[in-house]
Amino acid sequence: MIVAPALQVEHLSVEFRTRSGIVKALDNVSFAVGKGETLALVGESGSGKSVTAYAIMGILDPAGRVTGGKAMLGALDLLHATPDEIGKVRGREIAMIFQNPRTALNPIRPVGRQIADVLLRHADVTRREAPARAIELLRAVGITDPARRAKAYPFEMSGGMCQRVMIAIALAAKPSLLIADEPTTGLDVTTQAVIMDLIGELAAEIGMATIFITHDLALAAQRAKHIAVMHAGHVVELAETQEMFAHPRHPYTAELIAATPDTAASLDQLASIPGSLPDLRRADLPPCRYSERCPRKLASCDQPLPVMPPENPHTVACWNPL
């Protein structure tokens, strides 16, 4: 349990309108992140990790709607704050690293300028200091020849370099909450280590809390204090990292760990998780959205999911856990 959370998300639900029906993307999502701590959000593609991040940031697609819950940043409920209140914290108090860096950057502005813009807007940096600080930040994210690279446009940089510019922008204002959506997927492991160290340093220095969205369980194991596992819009398991890997309790978590190529000797040995996410538009979604692909399903799985008391150190939304 987290004593003084930097962010507390409770019962968050989100829906999208589409031409072919309502997508129930998030249902009753709850978790908390402590000051200076990292919570990893893992789970299958399409399970709602990015939507969770967008909801907290207040940048859902116009077709999306928060249908319930709250997200408390200190005393401010981000989900029900006025645009004015949100505008004050976004970029300064909370910052986000997007999954898609190239589209998140301005294509017609040199990257050094883009970082300087953020510094001017959100950090107490003067117009004269800004360019040098921007170069410093580029160096910190491991860009070689930063003074020259500051003048480059995004199209002149590699995928991983754009990603690191995005990271520099997010960290520029030293936010108290960082939402990092797969910040290092485009990076080789040595550069990845540089970035994760940098995030770790800021966490230690200013108590920045981090929501770390990733598919890389090994990286989550190495860097996060807690892990929340998502499946089809639900948080199905939440525990301290070591505990989660030592004793996964939700059948889905166990499958996820078994599908990691980390230790496998050959491709045929790897098992994909049977079945796929249920169609989230269905009116008859079962209470446990994993039940239709679950090898441990019981008759009792059709009743509403057990509540996950927030004071438990290891919670699991399952009637027949491991």
Added chain:
Amino acid sequence: MTTTLLDITELAKRFPAGKPAGPIARLRKRFAGGPEKLPQVYAVDDVSFTIAQGETVGLVGESGCGKSTLVRVLTRLLDPTDGGIKLGARELSHTPARRFARDQDRKRIQMVFQDAGESVNPRFTAFEAIADPLRRLRGLSGTNLRHKVEEAASRCGLPLELLTRFPHQLSGGQRARVGIARAVAVEPDLLVLDEPTAALDVSVQVVILQLLQRLKRELGMSYLFVSHDLSVVRLLCDRVLVMYLGKIVESGPARAVFDHPLHPYTQALVAAVPSINEHGHTRLRLTGEPRSPIDPDPNVCRFYGRCPNGVDRCKTEMPALRSFPGGREAACHFAELTAQ
């Protein structure tokens, strides 16, 4: 006997670094004598390798080392500055990228882009995105087309109900699968994948990797597979190329290279891979300033400055890529010592 499908010789790609000087500065330079020489990024520098029919070759290396540039040049989306690209018997390097887009051999090379968002037209539904190359390159239409699109989608683990969605209505991994389905559907001879699994969760990743392996068996497809995930490269690839700042510094059978790397960069890379079983453990770091890819000194090893073994010789003589037993190559003055 293996037949060579792709033969790359001494390939180079350089980009101008920074904007050309303004007209006044240009005039001034002209009068100062000599032609104007802009600084250049040596993105790909003297790279040679081959891919055999039915072979899977991995390409790994640091962010910004030139992997995407290399694959964009060899798929003929970019024109090389220098060097040869032979596909089967045909030399492709002289065909300008613009013309190759309508070439009959276009369908023989397909590419899955690093950034799934970039390659998928935002106004195309997932169905249209997969159908488009099938229409253009394979001339399919009607029920044949629909059938082929659905087959490709389900092969890639993309639920058919998502086919009517637009890119912004899909998650990152769902978009990535559209990008893969689109390239696979054409059934090219060579499929180049630039980090195809980066946005995928492990379970979908397994589906894609096993699909690639099956297509290779069934259709004899060849792959060039760019990835940062060394465990995936080890499982999928017959051979691996390791790049550092525009150059290939090591190559060989994937397992041998990762188990006993000969080049110090490969050693550092392998050592940095996190593992599920070591919580909170931080590994050895490369220290020192990386060299700039802009107008690099041709006589200095590109890894000098960060290399733990660097000596004076490394800054006066660029190590050549040399052969080692077991089909391996490495470019380090100390590779013979390491190999023993």
